[in-house]
Amino acid sequence: MDLETIPGVGEKTAGALAELDDPERALRDGDVAALARAPGITHGRAARIARGAIRREHDDPGGFLATDRAREVYREVLSLLKDRTVTRYGAQRLETIYPSPCRSRIEEVQAFTREAIEHEPTEDVLAALEGVEPLDRPSDVRVRDRCLATQDAERYSEAREALPELSVEVVEDARGLAELARGYATVVALDESFAGVDVDGDVQVRPDALENPAEVVPERPLAFFARNRTSLRAAVAVHRAADLEAPCDLGSLEDGLERLADDGTVAGDEELDRLTVAVDDLDAAASTAESVANDHLREAIREQDVTIEGADLLSLVERGAGVDSLLSRELADEYAAAVEAAREELVDSLDLDTGEAEIARRAFGDEPTFPVEREEDVVSRLREELTAAKERRAARLKRELAADLADQREGARQLVRNALELDVELAIAQFARDFECTMPEFGTETAGFAIDGGRSPLLDEPLEAIDPVDYAVSEVALLSGVNSGGKTSTLDLVASVVVLAHMGLPVPAENVRLQRFDDLHYHAKTQGTLDAGAFESTVREFADLATGGDGSLVLVDELESITEPGASAKIIAGILEALDENGATAVFVSHLAGEIREMAVFDVTIDGIEAVGLVDGELQVNRSPVKEHLARSTPELIVEKLAGESGAVFYDRLLEKFE
Structure with missing residues (x-):
């Protein structure tokens, strides 16, 4: 690509x-x-x-959201979807779903959506998702006890790229290998020519090392799984809670993760744990053993009555003998018992095996001395033996576990991807449930849009408190109605439905049929009259739209506020004429619907959101626009109410002015 x-x-x-x-x-x-x-x-x-x-x-040209308000609606409905995700990935992934005019893209997301809304966002699944994060690739793995060796410069470059965790050295001959072996615990020779070379140290000839990185550097897969263990375990829980088909053996993966420590070493092996503790505790155990022997001797000396005749004492002094000789002569049995106690203490406290115990017992000699002291060279040798045994076992366990986990790496990646994608699907499913959504129908023969039982998701009200709206427009229409009757909310509903439908997502309505629009132009209500420059810019924008908007949906909220009412009616009438000639679909909210219709050269449709009356000063409104109906204004309703209540001729005369 x-x-x-x-x-x-x-x-x-x-x-x-x-x-x-x-x-x-x-x-x-x-x-x-x-x-x-x-x-x-x-x-x-x-x-x-x-x-x-x-x-x-x-082959999407982009630009479907053609105005600021259209983009705002998209961000608002996208935010509603993102609020229903659990993971950060889910929210980020939803950013890739956007309104498009392309059939292939809409149908692609629709196929995804239809599967998504079948999911049930249960508490167990959502709780498990909280621990899932995208997998991280460790870049800080360095192995210093091993190196690669080669005679070939090209092979050298290949090795550095394939196994960056290891040092790579260029050697000329067996002597070079031997020198490396003195500095590294293991040297892996990449050249077949080194086969059969006899050098001291652990030198392995592995021409295939670069093709089998897990065998040479088991730390690589182990670090990956250790770094991502929390997310992997959570992904396993998600698959089980949601009953998803897993791309790998969940039991084997869990077993491998259980055997892995946070630092990428192998956990749960009793023999490795024993050796690790023995190495760590060796010095302290040797000191304790010394104390056991000396305490034993002190107690024996306190309880022992030692009688030395003068000739014997003189003989000892003449020979330069000291306490050691006295111990050997008078307390030989007690000394032997003290040393044996020290040896047993050292062997038992470190839980040494037979071979290790044989070395450990030599840490305390048979020659009497006081105080009893360990033989440091013996302790050092024991440390070397224990450390070597520990490293051999750790290396073997690493290789075995790495081999088990390396085979599951791609499955583990897919496991996490599945869980993260499920979060996206569940967010869509939850959105569909919360707003009682349905999948819209795009019709090749459909013009405009038809919404049955729509509830705007942008209203800050509980769903049950929102009156459902039925509204259909197939050409150019004016939408009239009383103040606070729901005209702007109706435009928001239409815009939300069209945006969601072109995203390929469910829409908040009982039923929706619409055409595929090329773009959405939504112009929000202008705050106050525009100055000359802003007015000119706005008219230019509509001029461009009027000459090329045959596949556009145009939503405009009270454009008359841009200038004086008389001029506004003329301008809006001209815009509607051009849009009608182009075959665009448009809804213009206006309080000048009657005046605009009179000035237009075609029979413009006027729909009305009808106020059916006043109850205790509150408007009672039929939120669904009535087709081909100029809605009465709030002042007319008030005058009508007053005329009915008082019967005064004054109110009747005022009411006649509205006819």
Whole structure:
């Protein structure tokens, strides 16, 4: 894949993406977390790159959201979806779902959505998802007790790239291998020519080492699984709670993770634990053994009556004999018992095996001395034996566990991806349930949109408190109605439904049929009259739309506020004429609907959100626009109410002015 062909990806960004393990897979799956691991790529940038890759795949020109208010609606409905995710990845992944005019893209997401809404967001699954995070690739693994050796410069470069965790050395002959063996615990020779060479130390001839990295550097897979153990365990729990088909053996994976310590070493092996404790406690155990022997001797001396005749004492002094000789002569049995106690203490406290115990017993000699002291050279030898045994066992266990886990690495990756994708699906499913959504129908013969039982998700009200709205427009229409009657909310509902439908997602309604629009132009209500420059800019924008908006949906909220009412009616009438000629679909909310209709050269449709009356000063409104109906204004309703209550001629005369 030529990464620079993705919209918004230049040479520098393409180079950063190329450093990922599998950038094509990440782009294909919209894996924002993986893309964000590329150097210098933020999560927001990663989402834009993923959208760019999707646009390229579907030949999507972009620009569906043509105005600020249209983009605001998209961000608001996207936020509602993201609020229902558990993982950060889920929220990032939803950023790659955007409104598109392309049938292939819409249908692709619709297929995903139809499967998603079948899921049940249970508490067990959501709780398990809290521990799932994208997998991290450890980059800090360094192994210093092993090295690779080769005679070939090309092989040297290949080895450095394939196994960066190890040092790679160039040697000329067997002498060079021998020198390396004196500095490293293990030397792995990559050249077949070294086969049969006899040198001191652990030198392994492995021409296939680069093809089997887990055998040479078991720390690599172990570090990966240790670093990601929490997420992997959570992903296992998600698969079990959601009854998902697993891409690997969950029991084997859990067993492998159980055998792995946080630092990437092997855990749970009793023999390795014994050797580790023995090495760590050797000095303290030897000191304790000394104390046992000396305490034994002191007690024996206190209880022993030693009588030395003068001739014997003189003989001892003349020979320069000291306490040792006296001990040998008078307390030989007690000394032997003290030394035996020290030996048993050392062997028992370190839980040494037979061979190790044989060395340990020599740490305390048979020659009497006081105080009793250990033989440091023997203790050092014991330490070397224990350390070597520990390292041999740890290395073997690492290789075995690495071999078990390395085979499950791709399955483990897919396991986590499945769990993270499930979070996205559950968010969509929860959104669909919370707003009682349905999948919209795009019809090739459908013009405009038809919404049955729609409830705007942008209203800050409980769903049950929102009156359902039925509304359909197939051409150009004016929407009239009383203040606070729900005109803007109706536009928001239409915009939300159209945006969600073109994202390929469910829409908040009982039933929706619509055409595939090329773009959405939603112009929010202007606050106050515009100055001359802003007015000119607004008119230019509508001029561009009027000349090329045949596949557009245009939603406009009270455009008359941009200038004086008389001029506004004329301008809106002209815009509607152009949009009608182009075959665009448009809804213009206006309090000047009657005046605009009179000025338009075609029979413009007027729909009305009808207030059915006043109850205790509160408007009672039919929220669904009535087709071909100019809604009465709030002042008319008030005058009508007063006329009915008082019967005064004044109110009747005022009421006649509204006819």
